[in-house]
Amino acid sequence: MLTAQYAVRGALVQRAEVLEGKLKASKTSVPFDEIIYCNIGNPQQLQQPPLTFLRQVLSLVECPELLKVPGVAAAMPSDVVARAQAIIRATAPSAGAYTHSKGLAFVREHVAQFIAERDGGHTANAEHIFLSDGASPAVKVGLTLLLRGKSDGILLPIPQYPLYSATIALLGGTQVPYYLDEANQWGLSVRELEQQWAAAKRAGVDVRALVVINPGNPTGQVMTYDNIAEVVQWAAKRDVLLLADEVYQANVYETGKQFHSFKKVLRDLKSPLQCFSFHSVSKGVMGECGKRGGYMEAVNVDDAVVEQIYKLNSINLCPNVPGQLTVDIMVKPPRKGDASYERHTAEMREIFDSLKRRAERLAAMLNSLEGVTCNPAQGAMYAFPQVRLPPKAIAAAKSAKVAPDAYYCFQLLEATGICVVPGSGFGQRDGTHHFRTTFLPREDKVDKVARLMTAFHSEFLKKHA
Amino acid sequence: MLTAQYAVRGALVQRAEVLEGKLKASKTSVPFDEIIYCNIGNPQQLQQPPLTFLRQVLSLVECPELLKVPGVAAAMPSDVVARAQAIIRATAPSAGAYTHSKGLAFVREHVAQFIAERDGGHTANAEHIFLSDGASPAVKVGLTLLLRGKSDGILLPIPQYPLYSATIALLGGTQVPYYLDEANQWGLSVRELEQQWAAAKRAGVDVRALVVINPGNPTGQVMTYDNIAEVVQWAAKRDVLLLADEVYQANVYETGKQFHSFKKVLRDLKSPLQCFSFHSVSKGVMGECGKRGGYMEAVNVDDAVVEQIYKLNSINLCPNVPGQLTVDIMVKPPRKGDASYERHTAEMREIFDSLKRRAERLAAMLNSLEGVTCNPAQGAMYAFPQVRLPPKAIAAAKSAKVAPDAYYCFQLLEATGICVVPGSGFGQRDGTHHFRTTFLPREDKVDKVARLMTAFHSEFLKKHA
Numbered sequence: 001m002l003t004a005q006y007a008v009r010g011a012l013v014q015r016a017e018v019l020e021g022k023l024k025a026s027k028t029s030v031p032f033d034e035i036i037y038c039n040i041g042n043p044q045q046l047q048q049p050p051l052t053f054l055r056q057v058l059s060l061v062e063c064p065e066l067l068k069v070p071g072v073a074a075a076m077p078s079d080v081v082a083r084a085q086a087i088i089r090a091t092a093p094s095a096g097a098y099t100h101s102k103g104l105a106f107v108r109e110h111v112a113q114f115i116a117e118r119d120g121g122h123t124a125n126a127e128h129i130f131l132s133d134g135a136s137p138a139v140k141v142g143l144t145l146l147l148r149g150k151s152d153g154i155l156l157p158i159p160q161y162p163l164y165s166a167t168i169a170l171l172g173g174t175q176v177p178y179y180l181d182e183a184n185q186w187g188l189s190v191r192e193l194e195q196q197w198a199a200a201k202r203a204g205v206d207v208r209a210l211v212v213i214n215p216g217n218p219t220g221q222v223m224t225y226d227n228i229a230e231v232v233q234w235a236a237k238r239d240v241l242l243l244a245d246e247v248y249q250a251n252v253y254e255t256g257k258q259f260h261s262f263k264k265v266l267r268d269l270k271s272p273l274q275c276f277s278f279h280s281v282s283k284g285v286m287g288e289c290g291k292r293g294g295y296m297e298a299v300n301v302d303d304a305v306v307e308q309i310y311k312l313n314s315i316n317l318c319p320n321v322p323g324q325l326t327v328d329i330m331v332k333p334p335r336k337g338d339a340s341y342e343r344h345t346a347e348m349r350e351i352f353d354s355l356k357r358r359a360e361r362l363a364a365m366l367n368s369l370e371g372v373t374c375n376p377a378q379g380a381m382y383a384f385p386q387v388r389l390p391p392k393a394i395a396a397a398k399s400a401k402v403a404p405d406a407y408y409c410f411q412l413l414e415a416t417g418i419c420v421v422p423g424s425g426f427g428q429r430d431g432t433h434h435f436r437t438t439f440l441p442r443e444d445k446v447d448k449v450a451r452l453m454t455a456f457h458s459e460f461l462k463k464h465a
Numbered sequence: 466m467l468t469a470q471y472a473v474r475g476a477l478v479q480r481a482e483v484l485e486g487k488l489k490a491s492k493t494s495v496p497f498d499e500i501i502y503c504n505i506g507n508p509q510q511l512q513q514p515p516l517t518f519l520r521q522v523l524s525l526v527e528c529p530e531l532l533k534v535p536g537v538a539a540a541m542p543s544d545v546v547a548r549a550q551a552i553i554r555a556t557a558p559s560a561g562a563y564t565h566s567k568g569l570a571f572v573r574e575h576v577a578q579f580i581a582e583r584d585g586g587h588t589a590n591a592e593h594i595f596l597s598d599g600a601s602p603a604v605k606v607g608l609t610l611l612l613r614g615k616s617d618g619i620l621l622p623i624p625q626y627p628l629y630s631a632t633i634a635l636l637g638g639t640q641v642p643y644y645l646d647e648a649n650q651w652g653l654s655v656r657e658l659e660q661q662w663a664a665a666k667r668a669g670v671d672v673r674a675l676v677v678i679n680p681g682n683p684t685g686q687v688m689t690y691d692n693i694a695e696v697v698q699w700a701a702k703r704d705v706l707l708l709a710d711e712v713y714q715a716n717v718y719e720t721g722k723q724f725h726s727f728k729k730v731l732r733d734l735k736s737p738l739q740c741f742s743f744h745s746v747s748k749g750v751m752g753e754c755g756k757r758g759g760y761m762e763a764v765n766v767d768d769a770v771v772e773q774i775y776k777l778n779s780i781n782l783c784p785n786v787p788g789q790l791t792v793d794i795m796v797k798p799p800r801k802g803d804a805s806y807e808r809h810t811a812e813m814r815e816i817f818d819s820l821k822r823r824a825e826r827l828a829a830m831l832n833s834l835e836g837v838t839c840n841p842a843q844g845a846m847y848a849f850p851q852v853r854l855p856p857k858a859i860a861a862a863k864s865a866k867v868a869p870d871a872y873y874c875f876q877l878l879e880a881t882g883i884c885v886v887p888g889s890g891f892g893q894r895d896g897t898h899h900f901r902t903t904f905l906p907r908e909d910k911v912d913k914v915a916r917l918m919t920a921f922h923s924e925f926l927k928k929h930a
Binding site: 009040042043044045046047048049050052055056058059060062063065066069070071072075093094095096097098099101133134136137144163166167170172282287288289290291292312314315316317318319320321322323 | 474505507508509510511512513514515517520521523524525527528530531534535536537540558559560561562563564566598599601602609628631632635637747752753754755756757777779780781782783784785786787788
């Protein structure tokens with residue numbers, strides 16, 4: 001348990017909170033006027049507005065008597081009222097009760113329809129869909145099913161999102177890292193998978209599953225259809241279950257790039273590969289992180305496994321209901337012709353277009369810094385630049401007893417108030433140094449981040465020349 | 466993982482769901498007109514109404530623009546509007562963001578004030594309070610911290626709530642059962658604790674913690690101050706951390722009985738005992754099970770332990786925000802003089818008084834059945850009667866390959882539509898048979914349950930005479 005680490009909310013964030021306290025106490029105590037949290041994909045913390053349709057529906061479900069207040073029904077679009085009434089009926093007598101451990105049946109039906117539509121008609125079974133409090137607990141359930149002890153291994157990308165390494169450590173399993181190719185847009189090579197799998201096998205590790213994060217976190221790459229197909233075929237050949245982290249499926253920015261789900265590709269290929277796929281309301285353009293809503297789809301797994309997932313979910317009784325209903329709105333938004341359609345679509349487009357502009361702006365800025373290279377953020381919410389640190393900086397980090405990239409990030413925080421996460425929290429090739437930053441601050445703030453980072457970086461190089 | 470069991474949502478409930486499906490398809494397919502779910506403490510599923518003040522506040526926080534709809538602010542009590550505005554300010558820019566991993570600071574402050582008021586002025590530290598998605602995940606965090614392997618043991622009451630046994634099984638620890646004394650109102654004896662502790666020690670088990678559920682689940686007893694004091698002193702002497710499951714603290718019905726928190730008693734005694742105490746919004750008279758809100762207070766634990774709890778919570782990012790805000794309303798309800806005070810208090814009293822009547826009604830009915838005895842439900846939401854089964858019933862169970870008490874419960878379900886949980890799901894002394902039933906159905910339904918159970922039981926005895 002002590003070995004589990006979770007850098008996204010680690011020492012840097014705790015230091016940022018201390019500095020924020022100082023700043024509140026005295027504006028002159030630090031050399032900046034605000035902390036800008038770029039450490040975590042938390043859009044609404046950085047002023048991304050919630051989607052109106054969602055919040056209107058949820059408020060009426062929370063307090064159905066509002067519908068009787070004169071003026072409310074008239075002030076709300078007709079589809080909001082209709083949707084709220086449908087949910088109130090479907091959850092009668094109250095949306096305040098525990099639901100089925102898998103989640104509300106009608107929400108799972110809507111998720112199944114969403115998946116079928118997304119995947120070109122390949123059907124989904126609502127009984128194999130498990131709603132969850134965000135994707136994280138669902139990933140934990142999946143890993144709990146897979147890991148029986150130290151000799152069970154999970155293939156994990158490097159860099160990776162630390163939920164995986166932390167949970168594997170907690171469950172007493174073994175991480176089997178495979179490296180994404182930074183020189184090739186953080187590409188995933190099946191040859192690398194095979195090599196790491198074979199090495200693990202020689203070391204006596206039974207590789208039970210492969211984690212793929214697409215679009216990538218922290219790396220932002222979007223996999224091609226053909227690459228996904230290769231991975232599916234390889235995993236099926238090696239009988240390795242696939243954990244497909246697809247929470248950024250709606251966050252693909254680069255022209256010509258497109259999200260393909262592993263489920264679609266494996267069905268196209270008629271592959272028997274077992275797969276757990278994860279999605280969340282926290283990302284996309286909804287950004288409802290605080291709701292803790294998500295789902296897992298179990299594909300090609302035995303009924304006995306589905307039973308075990310049900311049992312594990314039962315121990316927590318059920319995912320929270322507002323989170324479940326947020327999933328419902330995510331997978332079944334207003335349709336063309338509905339009263340809210342225009343507004344909803346415009347809000348979604350505005351958030352998406354702005355994310356795309358910010359992704360490009362930030363990557364361009366990072367690439368303009370001396371000794372820094374950054375692959376384009378094709379998707380997700382992050383840039384993951386490599387920083388070539390001068391020897392003097394590495395020596396200074398050594399005296400300070402922190403990793404060199406953490407040293408850089410702490411200096412950045414102390415000088416500018418910008419909070420990012422060192423690459424060592426995600427894993428990186430030895431001798432390389434990175435950090436992860438979100439591009440979630442508002443557009444004017446992204447400009448400020450760019451200005452501050454540029455000035456800091458040049459000062460840092462001077463100081464450690 | 467396969468050994469974990471969770472009877473509250475086990476085979477009986479799955480059978481009940483099948484029967485419910487049949488009933489929907491054809492009213493004559495089963496010999497009853499509805500399924501009555503008495504298997505789980507889920508008040509709002511059984512038509513307990515939500516508290517108005519809570520739902521009004523949450524709806525405005527969900528959709529602040531409602532405050533601008535003409536008529537809404539006027540239709541809402543002034544304290545609802547003020548409370549919603551305060552929460553909107555405190556969560557700005559949006560209540561849709563991830564919060565601190567421990568939960569929102571202002572909610573934790575309110576929890577600390579609530580605890581201090583409840584415990585006669587003994588203060589609580591908001592930094593040692595961790596908000597959670599209901600009590601269950603917080604219990605899991607506590608057990609994760611405590612269990613390092615098979616030789617670590619947890620003292621667990623028998624009967625117990627199966628969250629504990631299931632989680633210990635998942636974490637690979639050892640259950641060290643201690644028996645509650647059914648003949649003595651399910652009393653907890655320190656002599657029994659000492660005996661089981663010593664036996665475990667002899668067997669090479671390091672007993673790390675003691676679970677006490679007060680008021681009891683499934684047993685309904687309410688511990689006296691003196692009994693709590695004995696337990697505190699024993700646990701401190703044996704250096705065993707206390708897990709105090711106090712989620713039913715607001716559910717004490719028997720005249721003369723009173724809830725005392727372990728925290729209060731250990732502070733009164735100036736005991737250094739380490740304690741994790743759990744509370745939830747799912748129980749009490751709020752019954753907001755679907756919100757998944759709760760908290761854990763860590764008492765007398767090192768900062769290093771607090772750090773580890775923070776880290777484990779961070780991996781899930783944060784508890785869901787509507788659940789956190791429900792905790793806020795639970796611990797800081799309208800006060801005398803507030804516009805909602807009278808209505809809120811009346812709603813709370815009505816629910817409480819009705820629960821009390823139903824507890825008495827159900828226990829009296831159970832005690833009237835031949836061969837059935839039931840301790841009074843002094844607190845919580847359950848009765849846990851012992852049923853003396855005739856030898857022919859035990860033989861029939863054996864042929865059917867189910868536990869005798871499960872056999873009785875299946876027969877009850879098939880005959881009446883009433884879904885209860887066999888005692889074997891909670892643990893019981895060998896050779897005794899029990900079941901747990903909630904007393905949550907509405908008062909007219911409790912009468913129906915009493916009528917149906919009485920008729921079934923007499924028929925069952927006849928059939929197996």
